Amino acid sequence: MTDVLLRGGRPWGLDSPADILVRDGRIAGIGPGLTAGRVVDIEGRLVLPGLVEAHCHLDKTLYGGPWVPHSADDTLAGRIANDLARRGELGVPSVERVSALLRTMRSYGTAHVRTHTDVDPGVGLRGVEAVMEAAEATGMDVQQVAFPQHGILTNPGTAELLEEALKSGVAAIGGLDPAGVDRDPLRHLDLVFDLASRYGASVDIHLHDGGTLGAWELELIIERTKALGLGGRVTVSHAYAFGQIDASTQDRLAEGMAEAGVAVATAAVYSFPVPPIKKLRAAGVVVACGHDGIRDLWGPYGSGDMLERAMHVAYRSTFRRDEDIELALEAATYGGARALGLPGYGLAEGDRADLVVVPAGSAAEAVVTHPPRTLVMLGGVVQDG
Amino acid sequence: MTDVLLRGGRPWGLDSPADILVRDGRIAGIGPGLTAGRVVDIEGRLVLPGLVEAHCHLDKTLYGGPWVPHSADDTLAGRIANDLARRGELGVPSVERVSALLRTMRSYGTAHVRTHTDVDPGVGLRGVEAVMEAAEATGMDVQQVAFPQHGILTNPGTAELLEEALKSGVAAIGGLDPAGVDRDPLRHLDLVFDLASRYGASVDIHLHDGGTLGAWELELIIERTKALGLGGRVTVSHAYAFGQIDASTQDRLAEGMAEAGVAVATAAVYSFPVPPIKKLRAAGVVVACGHDGIRDLWGPYGSGDMLERAMHVAYRSTFRRDEDIELALEAATYGGARALGLPGYGLAEGDRADLVVVPAGSAAEAVVTHPPRTLVMLGGVVQDG
Numbered sequence: 001m002t003d004v005l006l007r008g009g010r011p012w013g014l015d016s017p018a019d020i021l022v023r024d025g026r027i028a029g030i031g032p033g034l035t036a037g038r039v040v041d042i043e044g045r046l047v048l049p050g051l052v053e054a055h056c057h058l059d060k061t062l063y064g065g066p067w068v069p070h071s072a073d074d075t076l077a078g079r080i081a082n083d084l085a086r087r088g089e090l091g092v093p094s095v096e097r098v099s100a101l102l103r104t105m106r107s108y109g110t111a112h113v114r115t116h117t118d119v120d121p122g123v124g125l126r127g128v129e130a131v132m133e134a135a136e137a138t139g140m141d142v143q144q145v146a147f148p149q150h151g152i153l154t155n156p157g158t159a160e161l162l163e164e165a166l167k168s169g170v171a172a173i174g175g176l177d178p179a180g181v182d183r184d185p186l187r188h189l190d191l192v193f194d195l196a197s198r199y200g201a202s203v204d205i206h207l208h209d210g211g212t213l214g215a216w217e218l219e220l221i222i223e224r225t226k227a228l229g230l231g232g233r234v235t236v237s238h239a240y241a242f243g244q245i246d247a248s249t250q251d252r253l254a255e256g257m258a259e260a261g262v263a264v265a266t267a268a269v270y271s272f273p274v275p276p277i278k279k280l281r282a283a284g285v286v287v288a289c290g291h292d293g294i295r296d297l298w299g300p301y302g303s304g305d306m307l308e309r310a311m312h313v314a315y316r317s318t319f320r321r322d323e324d325i326e327l328a329l330e331a332a333t334y335g336g337a338r339a340l341g342l343p344g345y346g347l348a349e350g351d352r353a354d355l356v357v358v359p360a361g362s363a364a365e366a367v368v369t370h371p372p373r374t375l376v377m378l379g380g381v382v383q384d385g
Numbered sequence: 386m387t388d389v390l391l392r393g394g395r396p397w398g399l400d401s402p403a404d405i406l407v408r409d410g411r412i413a414g415i416g417p418g419l420t421a422g423r424v425v426d427i428e429g430r431l432v433l434p435g436l437v438e439a440h441c442h443l444d445k446t447l448y449g450g451p452w453v454p455h456s457a458d459d460t461l462a463g464r465i466a467n468d469l470a471r472r473g474e475l476g477v478p479s480v481e482r483v484s485a486l487l488r489t490m491r492s493y494g495t496a497h498v499r500t501h502t503d504v505d506p507g508v509g510l511r512g513v514e515a516v517m518e519a520a521e522a523t524g525m526d527v528q529q530v531a532f533p534q535h536g537i538l539t540n541p542g543t544a545e546l547l548e549e550a551l552k553s554g555v556a557a558i559g560g561l562d563p564a565g566v567d568r569d570p571l572r573h574l575d576l577v578f579d580l581a582s583r584y585g586a587s588v589d590i591h592l593h594d595g596g597t598l599g600a601w602e603l604e605l606i607i608e609r610t611k612a613l614g615l616g617g618r619v620t621v622s623h624a625y626a627f628g629q630i631d632a633s634t635q636d637r638l639a640e641g642m643a644e645a646g647v648a649v650a651t652a653a654v655y656s657f658p659v660p661p662i663k664k665l666r667a668a669g670v671v672v673a674c675g676h677d678g679i680r681d682l683w684g685p686y687g688s689g690d691m692l693e694r695a696m697h698v699a700y701r702s703t704f705r706r707d708e709d710i711e712l713a714l715e716a717a718t719y720g721g722a723r724a725l726g727l728p729g730y731g732l733a734e735g736d737r738a739d740l741v742v743v744p745a746g747s748a749a750e751a752v753v754t755h756p757p758r759t760l761v762m763l764g765g766v767v768q769d770g
Contacts (some may be wrong), residue, residue, distance in 0.1 A: 315655055
């Protein structure tokens with residue numbers, strides 16, 4: 001493979017322009033005045049590491065197909081019933097739809113994806129298989145979470161299927177509102193953490209439970225993460241409670257999560273609370289972000305562009321200053337990489353050459369305007385628009 | 386002027402495709418099988434009336450210039466001080482910047498703009514003049530609100546300047562947090578409504594004051610609108626309080642506003658509360674929307690695209706169903722037109738031929754995806770991309 005030189009760009013985090021030399025899919029050098037057989041001039045453009053989609057639901061997507069008017073009523077129960085009733089009719093999960101979405105994500109510079117795949121007695125492991133097939137077809141790096149969308153304890157047969165998913169190589173085990181949905185937080189969490197521990201899997205738990213209930217469940221998650229030594233491999237997704245509790249409880253939980261190695265993934269969807277990112281980062285908590293659903297039976301929104309998603313995260317956090325807006329971009333890059341446990345991620349020599357070139361004068365501008373990408377390179381290979 | 390026929394489009398609100406015949410800047414016919422000298426084929430595309438930007442701050446914009454990192458601290462007082470300190474240095478207000486933004490707005494299909502222009506002893510009427518000049522230079526329909534950004538009673542000399550603005554032909558008089566900022570809600574509102582009444586001006590009041598305080602101020606506004614017979618000419622912008630009060634107070638105020646003819650304009654910015662649009666519309670209250678600031682010293686966000694802004698309004702309202710999402714589009718079209726008092730607005734025969742053609746299968750899809758416009762026609766004239 002010929003060496004490629006991206007010349008004259010401004011790698012995010014460096015104070016001055018630098019050339020990036022790419023060899024064998026990795027960054028072989030970064031600095032001024034490098035040379036190579038093939039040179040791509042990106043003068044003055046911003047260079048980001050490959051974007052990380054840390055929370056989505058590929059298996060549910062209707063992306064690339066015709067517009068499907070949302071048909072559920074305005075309740076959670078209504079959305080669940082609507083999903084179960086219509087997914088078969090609409091051909092969900094669909095390898096074609098998932099592949100279409102993955103290709104769009106890649107065109108925006110997303111290099112890594114964590115997706116929560118429904119696993120339940122109705123759909124079995126068909127979602128897991130469809131996502132695996134789409135990942136293979138597109139060559140995208142996709143990490144699946146076996147996700148009990150309809151409960152574990154309240155949906156007999158699910159626990160066994162989750163274990164089967166882990167046996168088949170799924171990297172992470174999910175959970176869902178251990179109190180609010182599954183009605184027995186201790187048994188729910190013990191079951192999830194036990195599976196993670198036995199199969200060497202990561203944990204990523206949907207926590208919509210709000211206020212003091214959600215805060216208490218965060219404590220339970222912290223305790224189990226510590227007890228089982230799973231620090232660095234546990235993520236709490238959404239964590240709405242964080243935005244609804246008093247500042248001192250926020251502080252205490254942020255410290256506990258940082259100490260235990262529990263990350264937070266936010267999607268900043270609709271009007272739901274966004275966790276206090278600045279406070280979490282100041283405490284040392286890893287913060288990642290993602291789209292949540294994209295064009296599916298749960299809602300029609302989402303583009304697949306992680307720079308646009310970072311805009312939503314920054315906007316909903318009322319981040320106006322450049323350094324604050326950069327926290328949202330950090331969540332869509334380094335934060336996501338840490339939550340997903342990605343090795344060799346970044347813009348340093350030796351890192352995987354996943355590079356996104358953006359016509360923006362600063363990282364904050366890239367988030368706010370999320371302009372068309374100038375160039376996307378994954379594993380050293382320049383991608384087609 | 387040659388007749389133009391837009392053929393085969395799907396005008397929003399009609400059940401079947403229809404041709405639109407445009408003559409002398411107006412819609413001369415709408416229905417199947419029309420003919421004209423010049424035909425533009427828009428087969429299957431959605432046709433919307435010209436979009437209405439009902440709340441922005443053109444005079445403050447830095448649009449089209451280099452990225453300016455936000456330099457205020459996180460307080461309202463900090464943002465005000467920063468604005469006053471830096472607007473001169475950055476050449477605000479700038480005819481060039483305002484014109485650049487108006488051109489972008491037009492390229493997205495915005496036909497009408499209401500903008501709140503700072504009027505205070507520091508800037509005098511320079512903002513009003515700059516916006517007027519930019520409107521003339523671009524040929525855009527811009528309605529100005531003389532806006533006391535830094536208070537009226539608390540900022541001596543402002544009241545006289547507001548009156549001067551109205552004398553010079555500015556169409557509307559603004560107000561700002563009569564209690565929270567200006568500290569004397571009765572005198573503030575009496576002054577604003579008296580000026581409106583004497584000069585035949587419309588009223589558009591920024592109301593960020595929250596909870597029961599903001600709700601009480603809404604009552605004061607309703608009372609004055611009725612007393613002075615200004616129904617249909619009064620708008621409350623933002624009205625955060627609506628999202629913070631109990632449902633029965635919401636109901637009572639919505640009924641009062643509908644009866645008095647007081648409209649609401651929302652921008653759905655950051656994480657600030659969005660008024661309950663569905664409830665307001667059900668009660669018969671006119672709802673409009675706009676960007677608020679676009680790329681200015683108050684914050685770096687905003688694109689000028691009213692379909693994208695409608696997406697924010699729908700998203701923050703947790704609208705998922707097509708008919709709900711359409712409420713946001715209604716705010717960006719008919720609702721804005723009613724709030725601004727625009728004559729001849731719509732898609733009926735005789736209406737001004739301000740037409741936006743969008744590659745979307747439905748109004749909801751147009752909002753969610755806000756794709757590049759296929760064609761923008763203003764006053765019967767097709768605009769350049």
